[in-house]
Amino acid sequence: MIEILSKKLLEYYDENKRDLPWRMNPNPYRIWVSEIMLQQTRVSTVIPYYENFLDALPRVEDLARADEELLHKLWEGLGYYSRVRNMKRAAQQILEDHQGRLPESYEGLIQLQGIGPYTAGAIASIAFNKVVPAIDGNLLRIYSRLHCIEESIDLGRVKKEVFALVLEDISKDRPGDFNQALMDVGSSICLPKNPKCHICPIGEFCQAFKENRQRDFPLRKIKAVQKKENWTFIILEKRGKFLIKKRPPQGLLAGLWEFLPFFSHLKEEEVKILIKEKGYTFKTIKELDSSQHVFSHKIWNMKAYLVEVEDQSLVMEDMSSYDSFCWASPEEIKEIYPFSSAMGKYVKEVLSDNR
Ligand code: SF4
Known part of the structure; x- marks a missing residue:
């Protein structure tokens, strides 16, 4: 048998x-x-x-x-x-x-x-x-x-x-x-x-x-409820380059790159204030479609803004001087910097000719 x-x-x-x-x-x-x-x-x-x-x-x-x-x-x-x-x-x-x-x-x-x-x-x-x-x-x-x-x-x-x-x-x-x-x-x-x-x-x-x-069959244990988190990502563009940030070496999506993250859903006015506080002068701001990413233990509900800033902005805190930040062109984002699939929709936006 x-x-x-x-x-x-x-x-x-x-x-x-x-x-x-x-x-x-x-x-x-x-x-x-x-x-x-x-x-x-x-x-x-x-x-x-x-x-x-x-x-x-x-x-x-x-x-x-x-x-x-x-x-x-x-x-x-x-x-x-x-x-x-x-x-x-x-x-x-x-x-x-x-x-x-x-x-x-x-x-x-x-x-x-x-x-x-x-x-x-x-x-x-x-x-x-x-x-x-x-x-x-x-x-x-x-x-x-x-x-x-x-x-x-x-x-x-x-x-x-x-x-x-x-x-x-x-x-x-x-x-x-x-x-x-x-x-x-x-x-x-x-x-x-x-x-x-x-x-x-x-x-x-x-x-x-x-x-x-x-x-x-099969019988399963009841799954723990996935925690929901709201995030806003600001995609800051200056002279055709985008400010990106590397995640810490440990934890969720360790070592991958992302756009500037804020742990809540921000309104357009709040984004403008934030940008000004950092010393940038924005030229344009566009809210992108929201997106969701499901991890095994949590769900990210994401909003994003594409913000173009003036080249000669008086930046108070130049984030790109930290190791974990840099300005990257679309080609560099495509070829060099690894992003998590949570960022997939927004990476596509950056690589698109129609933004
Ligand atoms: S092993 Fe799966 S597919 Fe095969 S008879 Fe049983 S239930 Fe059906």
């Missing part, structure tokens, strides 16, 4: 596996990059980033020595930037402790910065053919349905239970393909809202399908 589940999955995989760039010319480094990029991010979003990243940094040693600004630029728009900073630290660990080669075992991989149980399982099984599960949200959903697990998949003991169940099912010859087959089933068949049970290769083993209870 167990062997049959594994056999069915592998047959499905052999006939239907997606042509993904990391499945061609696989090597441990490329698999690692893909698995980190795919965390919380759709395959279609990842593909162009993956190719750019590997063109710029084709080897572990290139990543270990990469400049942080370049890393952020390569990651710009993917979100969760700590992932790429952790990868750089892990690459340095690999050079120092493992002669530049990724460790082959789950235990060795999980010691590296930014590699958790799922990623260690995925790399160990796909790159090194180790018999180890790779448990992520997709797999938890599939197994909670296969076995009608009546407890929240957020609980540690449920994750352990699923780990043990997968370990019973996993192919001993092709563990990497088995894990990838489950990833494919999770992303295209056993969908959160409308699972396509009629074409599911493991439907005959699925208790929830038998009982027509697919939508009852």
Whole structure:
């Protein structure tokens, strides 16, 4: 029975596996990059980033020595930037402790910065053919349905239970393909809202399908309410350059650039007063469309103003003299300074010819 589940999955995989760039010319480094990029991010979003990243940094040693600004630029728009900073630290660990080669075992991989149980399982099984599960949200959903697990998949003991169940099912010859087959089933068949049970290769083993209870699973803990914050960003323009600010090295969106932030929603008159207080004389002011950015734990409701100021303004506090501020042209904003996707709408505005 167990062997049959594994056999069915592998047959499905052999006939239907997606042509993904990391499945061609696989090597441990490329698999690692893909698995980190795919965390919380759709395959279609990842593909162009993956190719750019590997063109710029084709080897572990290139990543270990990469400049942080370049890393952020390569990651710009993917979100969760700590992932790429952790990868750089892990690459340095690999050079120092493992002669530049990724460790082959789950235990060795999980010691590296930014590699958790799922990623260690995925790399160990796909790159090194180790018999180890790779448990992520997709797999938890599939197994909670296969076995009608009546407890929240957020609980540690449920994750352990699923780990043990997968370990019973996993192919001993092709563990990497088995894990990838489950990833494919999770992303295209056993969908959160409308699972396509009629074409599911493991439907005959699925208790929830038998009982027509697919939508009852997985059980989740009630999510904490996301905190809402109001922000105003002032996009200050002088002689075709824009004042931008680097965020602190720790915390949310660490090290990324943004326009001038103010922690509340400002009215146009308040912006004008602020600009004057800083010693600038404004030529024009335009309120831009509001925007929203959803983080895992908070939501930013954003307003923004594009403010052009006189070149000869008497600036009392020249913010660009601080390390974390600078005046940047649209080309520099596009090519050099990494911005978070929260700023995406306003970066587009700055890069637009029609502003
Ligand atoms: S039969 Fe349906 S619910 Fe069960 S694993 Fe397949 S797609 Fe998911």
